[in-house]
Amino acid sequence: MAQYVFDRRRNNGPEDSFPPVFDSDLRSVASKSEPKPRKDRSPLDIRPIFLQPGLITQATGSTYIETERTKIACAIYGPRQSKNTSFHEKGRLNVEVKFAPYSCQRRRSPMHDAEDRSIAMAIHQALVSSVRLETFPKATIDIFITIIETDGIEGCVAAGSIAASTALTHAGIEIVGLVISCSAAIINSEVWLDPTDEESSSSNGTLVLSCMPALQKVTSVWQKGRMERKFQCMKACQNRSDDIHAVVGQALLEAAR
Amino acid sequence: MSVGTVLPGQPITLPARGPAPQLGTGVYERDGQIRASLLGAPHFDGSTLTISRIQPHIPVPGSVVIGFVTRMSPLQALMSITVVDGVPLPSGEEFTGVIRIQDVRATEKDRVKIGESFRGGDVVRSQVISLGDARSYFVTTARNDLGVIFATSEAGVTLEPVSWQEMRCPKTGKLEKRKCAKPLDMA
Numbered sequence: 001m002a003q004y005v006f007d008r009r010r011n012n013g014p015e016d017s018f019p020p021v022f023d024s025d026l027r028s029v030a031s032k033s034e035p036k037p038r039k040d041r042s043p044l045d046i047r048p049i050f051l052q053p054g055l056i057t058q059a060t061g062s063t064y065i066e067t068e069r070t071k072i073a074c075a076i077y078g079p080r081q082s083k084n085t086s087f088h089e090k091g092r093l094n095v096e097v098k099f100a101p102y103s104c105q106r107r108r109s110p111m112h113d114a115e116d117r118s119i120a121m122a123i124h125q126a127l128v129s130s131v132r133l134e135t136f137p138k139a140t141i142d143i144f145i146t147i148i149e150t151d152g153i154e155g156c157v158a159a160g161s162i163a164a165s166t167a168l169t170h171a172g173i174e175i176v177g178l179v180i181s182c183s184a185a186i187i188n189s190e191v192w193l194d195p196t197d198e199e200s201s202s203s204n205g206t207l208v209l210s211c212m213p214a215l216q217k218v219t220s221v222w223q224k225g226r227m228e229r230k231f232q233c234m235k236a237c238q239n240r241s242d243d244i245h246a247v248v249g250q251a252l253l254e255a256a257r
Numbered sequence: 258m259s260v261g262t263v264l265p266g267q268p269i270t271l272p273a274r275g276p277a278p279q280l281g282t283g284v285y286e287r288d289g290q291i292r293a294s295l296l297g298a299p300h301f302d303g304s305t306l307t308i309s310r311i312q313p314h315i316p317v318p319g320s321v322v323i324g325f326v327t328r329m330s331p332l333q334a335l336m337s338i339t340v341v342d343g344v345p346l347p348s349g350e351e352f353t354g355v356i357r358i359q360d361v362r363a364t365e366k367d368r369v370k371i372g373e374s375f376r377g378g379d380v381v382r383s384q385v386i387s388l389g390d391a392r393s394y395f396v397t398t399a400r401n402d403l404g405v406i407f408a409t410s411e412a413g414v415t416l417e418p419v420s421w422q423e424m425r426c427p428k429t430g431k432l433e434k435r436k437c438a439k440p441l442d443m444a
Contacts, residue, residue, distance in 0.1 A: 060312060060347060079315045080350035082391075132285065132294055137388055139315045139352075169265055172312030174283065174294040177266025214266030215287070249264050252296055256262060 010110070019106050038192070038199075046182070046194035046240055047155075051162070051251040053170040061171025065163040067194070069151035074163035076171045079139035091136035095124040097145045097160065104150055119157055120145075126161045126181060126210035126220040132174040141173060152197035154183035157208045157222060166248055170255065177212035179219055180244045182237040184209070186225075191233050193240055204228075209237035213245040263293040269306070276304070283308025313346045316354075316385045316394050323406070324354060326379045333357045334375045335393070336383070353393035356383060360397040361436055373422075374398075374436040380407035382438050404438035 006012060041047070047067040056062035059075035066072075079091060097120040099108045123145065131141070145160045158181035165179035185195035185203035192199060200206050205225030211218045218238075227233060263269060269284065269291050280286060283295035284306055293299060297308040316322055316338060323340040338352040339345060346352070361369045375381065383396040383403050398404045401421070408416045410426035410433060418437040419425050425432050 058347070077347075078350065080346075081352050136315045138391070169296050172295060172314065174285075175265045176285070176287070176294060177292075178264060212266060214264070214292070252264060253262055256296055 017107075043190055043192045044236060044240070046244070049162075049244065049247050051166060051248060053166055053252060053255040059167075059171075061167040061169070061173070063163040063167040063170060065159050065166075067155060067159055069149055069196075070155045070159050071148040072156065072159050072163050073146045073148060074160065074167045075144045075146075076141060076164075076167045076173070077144070078141040078171075079136040079173070080142070082138060082140045089137050090133040091131075091138070092140040093124065093128050093131055093133065093143070094140055095120045095127070095143045095145065095164070097123065097147065099147045099150065103147050115153070119153065119160065122157050122208065122220065122222050123160050123164055126157075126179055127164055127168070129219045130165065130175045130177055130179045130212055131168065132176060135174045141168075141171075143167070150197075152183075152195055152200045154185070154195060154200055154206050154208050155197075157181065158183040158194070158210075161210050162244065162248060166252060169252055177214040177217075178245060178248055179210055180213055180241040180248065181208055181210040181220075182240045182244065183207065184233045184237050186227055186229070186233065189228060191229070191236050193236060207233050207237070209234050209241070211238055211241050213238075213242045262296065262298050263308075264296060265292075265294050267293050269293055269299050271306075278306040279304055281305040281307030311344070313344050313350070314341060316341050316352055318385050318387055320385045321382065321403075322354065322385060322394075322396060323380065323382050324351070326375045326377050326381060329371055329375060329377060331358075331371060334371055336381055336396070338394070338396075354383065354385070354396040355389060355393045356381070356396055356398060360386065360395070360399055363399040373434040375405065376408065376433075376435070378409065379405045379435065382406050398436055398438075401439045402441060404436040406438045408433075408435060 050066040052064045055064045056075045059077055061076040063074045097116050101108050101110055143164050147156055150156050161179055161181035168175055183194055185192045185200055185206045187203045205227040208222040210220040284291055285294050293308055295308045299306055299308050320342050322338045324336040324338040326334050327337050328335040334356045336354045338354045358369050358371055359366050361374050383398045385394050386397045387395045389395040410416050412428050414426055414428045416424035416426055421437050423432050424435045
C-alpha cells in the first residue's frame with residue numbers, strides 16, 4: 001500500500017481499505033498452482049472480439065473494443081497544436097492509458113501508476129512505426145485509452161493496440177498499415193493464445209506480438225518471464241493476427257458505409 | 258477508375274496501361290508497391306492518385322484557412338485558425354496563425370498599418386505560406402480574395418464592406434478601415 005497522502009483535489013475516504021476475502025477464495029487458493037484446462041476454447045483460439053468505431057462523438061476518432069471480460073474505450077484527438085514544445089519537423093504521437101478504478105478485482109487508485117505507463121509505452125511502441133508522422137508536421141496526436149474492465153494485462157495491451165490503430169484509421173490519420181496485436185502464454189510447454197489473467201499468472205512466460213499483416217511486418221514484441229519456444233509462439237500470434245485483421249477491416253468498412 | 262473502399266496498407270491495383278501516377282494524399286509507395294494509408298476509395302485527380310480525406314486536418318502551405326484575430330501588435334496580427342480548406346476544426350483544437358505586416362497586401366507594403374487592416378475579433382480568410390515557427394503558421398492576405406470577411410463595428414453591428422480597404426457601419430454610417438476580402442462569387 002502506498003504512503004497515504006491527503007489529496008486536496010478529491011474527496012478523501014478512509015486511509016486504508018482492503019477488499020473482502022471470501023471462503024470460496026480461500027478454498028481455491030489451495031488448488032491454484034495447477035493451471036486449469038480451458039473449457040470453452042482450444043489453446044490456439046482467441047476470445048471473440050466486438051469492435052465498434054465512432055462511439056465517442058467529441059473525439060476525432062474513437063473505438064470501443066470488447067473481448068469477453070476486457071472492455072476498452074479509445075479516443076483520438078488531433079492532429080492538434082503542440083503545447084510547450086520546440087519546433088519539430090515530424091508529428092508526435094502521445095499515448096495515455098488509464099484504468100478505471102472499478103476495472104480490476106482490486107480497486108485501483110485513480111492516480112497514475114507504473115503499470116499505466118508501461119502499458120502506454122508498449123502500445124506507443126507498437127503504433128509509432130505505423131503512423132506516417134511526416135504528414136502532420138508540428139502537430140501532435142493524443143490517444144487516450146480507458147480500460148473499463150480488464151482480464152489480464154497482456155489482453156489489455158493487445159486489445160488496446162488494436163483499438164488505437166482502428167481509431168487512428170477512423171480519425172483519418174495516415175498510417176502505413178493496421179496494427180494488430182495478439183498475446184500468448186506458455187503453459188506446460190504449450191502455446192496458449194489470448195491468455196486470461198488467471199492463465200497469465202500460472203504461466204511460465206507471456207508475449208504480446210504487434211504486427212502489420214498487410215505488410216507482413218512486426219512492429220513490437222513484448223515479453224515477460226521465461227519462453228522456451230519464442231518463435232513458435234510468435235508464428236502462432238502472427239497467424240492469428242491475420243484473422244483479427246479481417247475482423248478489424250470488416251468493422252471499419254461497416255462504419256464507413 | 259474507382260475501385261471499392263480500401264483499408265490502410267492495402268495494395269491499390271492500377272490500370273495495366275498508362276504511366277505511373279503521381280501520389281497524392283492518402284497513398285504511399287513501399288517496396289515498389291502503391292498502398293493506401295487512409296480508409297476510402299482511391300481515385301484520380303488528373304494524373305494524381307489520391308484518397309480524399311473528410312476529417313479535420315492540419316494546415317499545410319497553400320491551405321486556405323479561416324480564423325479570427327486574437328491579438329495584434331504593430332508588426333503582426335495573431336489569428337486562431339478554426340477552418341482549414343473548408344473543414345472546421347474541432348473545438349479546442351485551433352492552430353495559431355501569424356499575419357506579418359509584409360504579408361497583409363501585395364501593394365505598398367511599406368505603408369501598411371496593422372491597426373488599419375484588422376481588429377481583434379475579425380474573421381479573416383487567409384492562406385498558409387509556411388510552417389512558421391514552433392507555435393504558429395505564417396499566413397498571408399496578399400490576394401484579392403483574402404482578408405476580412407466578417408467584422409463588427411464599435412456599435413456592435415455587422416460591418417458591410419464597401420471597398421477593398423473600407424467597411425461601413427449600417428447603424429452609424431461610420432467608415433472603418435480593414436483589409437477586405439473580395440467575395441468568392443465576384444471572381
